[in-house]
Amino acid sequence: SAVISQKPSRDICQRGTSLTIQCQVDSQVTMMFWYRQQPGQSLTLIATANQGSEATYESGFVIDKFPISRPNLTFSTLTVSNMSPEDSSIYLCSAAVSYEQYFGPGTRLTVT
Amino acid sequence: LAKTTQPISMDSYEGQEVNITCSHNNIATNDYITWYQQFPSQGPRFIIQGYKTKVTNEVASLFIPADRKSSTLSLPRVSLSDTAVYYCLVVSDKLIFGTGTRLQVFP
Numbered sequence: 001s002a003v004i005s006q007k008p009s010r011d012i013c014q015r016g017t018s019l020t021i022q023c024q025v026d027s028q029v030t031m032m033f034w035y036r037q038q039p040g041q042s043l044t045l046i047a048t049a050n051q052g053s054e055a056t057y058e059s060g061f062v063i064d065k066f067p068i069s070r071p072n073l074t075f076s077t078l079t080v081s082n083m084s085p086e087d088s089s090i091y092l093c094s095a096a097v098s099y100e101q102y103f104g105p106g107t108r109l110t111v112t
Numbered sequence: 113l114a115k116t117t118q119p120i121s122m123d124s125y126e127g128q129e130v131n132i133t134c135s136h137n138n139i140a141t142n143d144y145i146t147w148y149q150q151f152p153s154q155g156p157r158f159i160i161q162g163y164k165t166k167v168t169n170e171v172a173s174l175f176i177p178a179d180r181k182s183s184t185l186s187l188p189r190v191s192l193s194d195t196a197v198y199y200c201l202v203v204s205d206k207l208i209f210g211t212g213t214r215l216q217v218f219p
Contacts, residue, residue, distance in 0.1 A: 033206065033207070035209075043199075092155050094207075099144065099146075100158045101148075102155075103157070104155055105153075106153070106155055
């Protein structure tokens with residue numbers, strides 16, 4: 001199994017600023033992912049965070065808006081850049097261990 | 113990637129068995145079927161995974177027919193704490209979440 005923590009748990013940010021969300025896993029994992037979830041909606045995969053190479057982004061998400069770092073096998077960051085109110089959402093990271101994915105508690109972001 | 117279709121919502125009463133069916137017509141040979149549970153303000157939690165026939169663990173059973181175009185998650189004797197959203201996913205190397213089924217358990 002894996003225990004995943006995220007920081008911050010929530011934040012309120014001004015339009016036009018950027019926020020970096022940290023994700024820490026308690027063990028080394030090969031694959032980490034970032035998701036976005038609007039209240040009451042399903043999860044949307046943003047990107048796969050690859051260790052040692054650029055992240056792989058899903059359709060509709062770009063590196064300039066959501067830069068991702070993966071410096072080692074236990075840590076990743078997601079930055080939400082030049083934020084607008086439409087970026088208000090819950091951002092979750094996850095890690096794959098064997099055939100299971102474990103999720104962090106999420107970061108609730110509000111952009112005003 | 114195989115798309116999944118499941119009911120948007122279901123209601124049940126405590127002590128009843130709940131069966132949630134998911135269709136995944138375009139499942140590929142190497143894909144597994146996985147179910148996750150999500151409570152409000154929490155990340156999804158793995159429930160069960162299978163490839164074919166029947167899989168059972170301490171919380172649920174998963175039934176997959178021979179053609180693998182559908183699957184059924186069975187929750188025996190649900191309680192109020194089983195009220196959650198349940199997601200059916202077809203897994204290759206990443207998880208793509210569908211709309212999920214919102215299960216409401218009443219006393």
